[in-house]
Amino acid sequence: MELNVINRELHVENIEIIGIASSSLFIIGDAESIQQASTFDTPAESLIIGPFVPFVPRG
Structure with a gap:
């Protein structure tokens, strides 16, 4: 990719x-x-793949 x-x-x-x-x-x-x-310095077996924490904007 080139960006000018x-x-x-x-x-x-x-x-x-x-x-x-x-x-x-x-x-x-x-x-x-x-x-x-x-x-990535964490052992693969400690990785937990799950739903993301929902982002709620402050209002």
Whole structure:
């Protein structure tokens, strides 16, 4: 995948994050490159695969 971005003026006044995922990335500003890496150090037999916890936004 190739993503070309033309940077213009940016002004961020307020950010509110109410939830994240296990593979989230949040950047404000410039990044020359972004690399993804993943490790799994828990033994496979301890992994429990089940329904996700429902995300309920705060209101």
